[in-house]
Each structure stands twice: as structure tokens, then as C-alpha cells.
Amino acid sequence: MTLPDLPFQTDAVTRAFADFPDKVRPGLLEVRHLIFEVAATENVGPIDETLKWGQPAYLTSESKSGTTLRIGAPKSGGYAVFVHCQTTIISDARAVFGDAFTYDGNRAVLFDAETEVANTPLALLIAQALTYHRRNEKGPR
Template structure:
């Protein structure tokens, strides 16, 4: 269950999505908010609309956006700031569990199972990025995650 309903702007975004994607994107939103509630203390997760997509940020972290693109209708994803080490680190930690786009996104096929454990770790790293950005692999160990 969500900690709060989407704002009118984000609700409008979710309503505009094709029905076969909407549920998947809302599941990602729930996961993002759930991970945010679990991390202490980050001062909460702020939800807003950035570049026309739902965006989630914390005081200690780097923003995450959830998005779907009409030119790739069977895919949706989590988007990260491309000038961070986040996606580069995710690639090293989870090379066979997640699908990436450049330095900015983790993408999912609409019918694929989302790897929950790995995705939770990625969201946590983004939400605490300013605390961990100088640590090798953002404080994670490859061997312990496989």
C-alpha cells in the first residue's frame, strides 16, 4: 500500500499510460516509495513531475524518475541522473539481472519479471547517493549480491 496517493499531476501521468503498462509503472512507484520509507534517516521521499514524468528524490540522494516512452511501447523504466556513478555501478553489480540504457536507465520489458532484490538495492543506492558516492561500488560487494 502506498504511503500517499499520487499528486494530481502524477495521477494524470499514470492515467495517460496504456493500461498494459500502467499497472507495471504503478508497481515501480510503490517499490520506490517502500524503499524510501525503509531508509533512515533520509527525510522522506518527495514525489513530483519532472520532464513530464514522476520523479522521486531525497535530501541525501539523487533523483529517480519512472517513465514510459511511446516510441518503445513495450518497455518502461527507472531513470537516473546520467552524471552519477549509479547506472555504471548497477551494470557492474547486476550485469545479467537488469537491462540498461546508457548511463541513465534500467529498462524493463512489459511482460518480464522485475528482479525485486536487485532493484531495491539500486533504489536505495540512488536515495543515499550523496553519502556513498565516494565508496567503491557505492558500498556494495559484487560477490555478496550474486
Template structure:
């Protein structure tokens, strides 16, 4: 749960996994016997040397999303998989939002709340900027403006819609988790703010 007052905000950070695993690439065959309830649970080890992923992999929910991640260059894929796992861990720490679902939106991996109480988060790497990747938020919200105030030194900002990361640099996981939590509870928090605002008495 997020509490904001005078642009101050706190969030209980999701548990940080400690185990380092070899980076896994999803098996894209959804007819595979290892596939359960429509989630991709079959994996093979990425043969690229030096690839690693911190934490257990959350299974993909669709072949389209799995294929999108498989299409990224190895370094970009590793970084985006780390962002993806932060999204899942953050959502699991927020039962009040009712869980998230993973889809492609505008061709990019997207994470939105099933209950529609949040604002969708997207992530992507693009060939026109091969040295970086980004986490995208709805530009019609004040989310990125808030992040710019709270975390001026943690991110590179792209207008009012994105946090930009450089490949090879450490992801500020706790700050990213806060930003994702703010998005996943965006409409819920706005509703709470409206209901708690003092009412003007009529004459």
C-alpha cells in the same frame, strides 16, 4: 544503508507485501472529501480485466502525478505502479535520507529525497517504445555503471542513465530496491566516502 567496498554492496531489502489487490486507478478530483492533507486517497477499481497490483497503494502527492499514471496504457500503468511502490517502500526503510517527495520532472514521475542527500529517480513509459518502460538515473553520476557491474543479468541498460524493463516480465524487486536506495543515499554516501578517505600528511 549502503556499504560499498571493491564494488561489493549490500542493502537490507524492504519488506515484500504478500497481499494481491485489484489494480486501483486514482480519483483525480483533489477536492474530493476523501482527499487528506493534499494526498490523493480516493480510488476506483480499474475496470480492465486481469489487472492486479501486489501490495497496498501509497497515495499520490499531487494531481499532476496521478494524472500522468492514469494516462498510461493499463499494462504499463500496472508495471510503473509496482516500480513506484518499490520506491516508497525503499524510502521508508531508510530514515537517514529524510523521506522522498513525488513530482513530475521533464513530464515524468520523479522521486527525490526531501533532504537533498540523494539523486532523483524517474520512471516512464514512452509511445516510441511501447513494449518497455524504464527507470532513469542522473547520467552525471556513476550509479548505472555500478548497477551494470553488480547486476549484469538483472537488467537491460540504456547507456549510463537507465534500467529498461519489458512489459509482461517479472520485476527483479530486490535489485531494483537496491538501485533506488543507492540513488536516494547517493550524496550522503559520497560524503561518507570522502570523510573516511585517508588524509595525506603534509611536509
């Protein structure tokens, strides 16, 4: 499924993307597009795009099916997809994808500026994040 270009949802997010270094902005825009594309295929409802800690953040506010994803440019260079550090998203990714990603502890996957997101299993990691609460609900006892 390919989505048309989606306008930013807030002026603050527009400014955040404008402030990213030119070298990493295309990768971050690719990740943003992938988040919305995966959300549409996973039936998680609308995605809210906002800022958290000054970084674009993506939430399933209506369905509450997932955990927040943030994207940004870490001080170490390149760009990153951040998840809540108390989830199992990163440890699960390590178990399944091994060295397909460069990890930053239990909070992020890192990319250098030249990495093409389409050549990674990032869509699966995003799907895991957007459905995290739905998949980890406790059923009836």
C-alpha cells in the same frame, strides 16, 4: 516491509499515471511502491513525488541523501527507471548486476511490460540512488 497503498502526492502525478498505457501502468505502479518501500528502510526521510520532464519523479528533498529517480514509458516500449546520467548509478549496477537489467546508456534500466519488478534486484538499485549523495560525501580532511 510492506507499505499501504499511498495516494499520489499531486494531481499532476495522478494524471501522468492515468496517461500511461494500460500495459505498462501496473509495472510502473510496482516501481513506485518499491521506491517508497526502499525509502522507508533506508531512512532517507520523506520522498517528494512530482513531475520532471513530464514523468513521475522521486526526490529526497529534505535529507538530500539521494539523486532523483524518474519512471516512465520510453518510446521503445515497456517501462523504465531513469537516474541522473552524470551519476555512477547505472555503471555501478552494471558492475554488480551484469545482465540482470537491460540498460539504456548511463541513464536508465528498461523493463518489458511483462517484467515483474519483484524478480529483479531493482530494490538495491533504488537504494543506491536514494542514498547516492550520502554515500558519496567527502569526509573531513
